[in-house]
Amino acid sequence: MAxxxxxxxxxxxxxWGGGEWSVRQIREEVDPALAYTTFATVLDRLHDKGxxxxxxxxxxxxxxxxxxxxxxxxxxxxRVLQRAAGAPEPLLVAFLDQMERADPEALLRLEKLxxxxxxxx
Amino acid sequence: MSVAALALPVVVAAMFLGTAWALSTVVLxxxxxxxRRHAELVxxxxxxxxxxWLAGVAxxxxxxxxxxxxxxxxxxCHCLESMPSWLHLCxxxxxxxxxxxxxxxxxxxxxxxxxxxxxxxLLTEPLGRGGGQAPQLVDLDAPxxxxxxxxxxxxxxxxxxxxxxxxxxxxxxxxxxxxxxRRRDPxxxxxxxxxxxxxxxxxxxRVVRAWLDRAELRADAxxxxxxxxxxxxxxxxxxxxxxxxxxxxxxxxxxxxxxERRVEALLASEAPARPERPDLGVxxxxxxxxxxxxxxxxxxxxxxxxxxxxxxxx
Numbered sequence: 001m002a003x004x005x006x007x008x009x010x011x012x013x014x015x016w017g018g019g020e021w022s023v024r025q026i027r028e029e030v031d032p033a034l035a036y037t038t039f040a041t042v043l044d045r046l047h048d049k050g051x052x053x054x055x056x057x058x059x060x061x062x063x064x065x066x067x068x069x070x071x072x073x074x075x076x077x078x079r080v081l082q083r084a085a086g087a088p089e090p091l092l093v094a095f096l097d098q099m100e101r102a103d104p105e106a107l108l109r110l111e112k113l114x115x116x117x118x119x120x121x
Numbered sequence: 122m123s124v125a126a127l128a129l130p131v132v133v134a135a136m137f138l139g140t141a142w143a144l145s146t147v148v149l150x151x152x153x154x155x156x157r158r159h160a161e162l163v164x165x166x167x168x169x170x171x172x173x174w175l176a177g178v179a180x181x182x183x184x185x186x187x188x189x190x191x192x193x194x195x196x197x198c199h200c201l202e203s204m205p206s207w208l209h210l211c212x213x214x215x216x217x218x219x220x221x222x223x224x225x226x227x228x229x230x231x232x233x234x235x236x237x238x239x240x241x242x243l244l245t246e247p248l249g250r251g252g253g254q255a256p257q258l259v260d261l262d263a264p265x266x267x268x269x270x271x272x273x274x275x276x277x278x279x280x281x282x283x284x285x286x287x288x289x290x291x292x293x294x295x296x297x298x299x300x301x302x303r304r305r306d307p308x309x310x311x312x313x314x315x316x317x318x319x320x321x322x323x324x325x326x327r328v329v330r331a332w333l334d335r336a337e338l339r340a341d342a343x344x345x346x347x348x349x350x351x352x353x354x355x356x357x358x359x360x361x362x363x364x365x366x367x368x369x370x371x372x373x374x375x376x377x378x379x380x381e382r383r384v385e386a387l388l389a390s391e392a393p394a395r396p397e398r399p400d401l402g403v404x405x406x407x408x409x410x411x412x413x414x415x416x417x418x419x420x421x422x423x424x425x426x427x428x429x430x431x432x433x434x435x
Contacts, residue, residue, distance in 0.1 A: 005248075009250070070257070070258070070259045070260075071259075073250065073257055073259050073269070073275070073277065074259035074260050074261060076247060076269070077259065077261060077267070077269050077277050078261065078262060080246075080247060080269065081261070081262070081263065081265070106380075106381055107359065107362060107363065110355075110359055110380075110381060110384045110385075111359055113384070113385070113388055114352060114355055114356055114359060114384070114388065117352050117355075117388045118352050118356075
């Protein structure tokens with residue numbers, strides 16, 4: 001299962017911890033039971049996707065995360081939001097649907113209602 | 122494999138899709154109409170969306186599996202009893218279905234491409250990264266709090282939104298999203314959308330919208346219960362609406378006053394005493410299993426009726 005997204009995520013989890021890693025180190029950290037070539041392939045794919053940077057040190061590739069965990073999550077959510085903006089139906093369970101907006105008059109009316117309920121001026 | 126041998130699978134696939142599509146059109150339309158008067162009916166969305174699938178599978182199995190309607194035996198081959206002229210659906214003699222292949226292919230060419238595209242879109246949706254109930258603060262282009270992913274949802278909150286919300290508003294937002302998590306709303310939403318793949322898209326959208334509107338009301342009620350302050354939840358909603366209205370990258374549209382309904386519902390009621398149950402429960406599973414069993418047991422009868430209908434038509 002060299003191309004398993006789950007394995008990619010586990011590799012990224014390790015890289016997000018910081019530092020530069022060789023394939024061997026990643027294998028030892030993530031799952032020593034899997035083949036060295038499995039991790040080499042996964043890291044290659046992650047590099048192609050722009051998720052990891054790599055540099056040759058003493059003839060061997062050393063890998064590091066190209067962005068932080070938070071940045072990667074923000075980019076992933078951003079892609080979904082872009083897709084949702086063009087979709088005819090809600091794609092997300094959000095506190096307030098990003099496609100939803102009350103017109104200004106309704107918003108004012110609701111705010112007055114809220115103030116009346118709370119007894120604030 | 123000969124062309125004749127392909128005829129039966131094509132016919133069976135067309136029967137499944139045609140039945141599911143036609144039944145979706147009728148059932149979902151009726152469900153939407155009745156749901157306008159009886160809001161509590163919305164909780165049955167997944168069950169209702171499953172009905173066209175069950176009917177489609179029953180018809181497809183009925184077409185594929187020969188049976189004896191008199192003895193009720195499934196897989197009781199009646200090839201020997203069939204007259205040569207009798208249009209006979211049977212995996213042993215798939216070439217008999219050749220005459221039906223053309224109309225079946227026409228049905229599939231009309232319905233299948235859209236369904237495959239819709240399914241493809243759903244299957245590429247992110248699964249999520251988990252993370253439990255702790256919010257992950259990230260920089261988004263919009264002031265949003267949402268559950269990202271459907272299988273292992275991650276509670277994501279825009280860092281900018283988090284910074285401007287007051288403590289009680291943060292509590293309301295988190296309690297709302299955790300209410301969704303507790304009732305497994307992202308998974309139910311995905312199940313609903315997968316089931317609705319066989320339905321006409323316009324109807325599917327209306328069903329999803331109705332279900333989601335109710336899910337939001339329930340999450341609001343859960344937030345009101347957890348915080349003990351329904352008006353606080355309403356205040357957080359209005360705050361987010363105000364912030365969202367000024368977010369430049371958001372392309373917004375009027376969606377029928379869902380925000381008003383949510384705020385008015387919160388202000389009109391006290392905080393509920395008990396949490397609500399998920400939309401999918403043991404009772405729904407029992408109903409689905411019972412309907413599936415009934416469909417399976419009816420396959421000899423369905424097979425017989427399909428052959429009668431086809432022989433009347435061809």
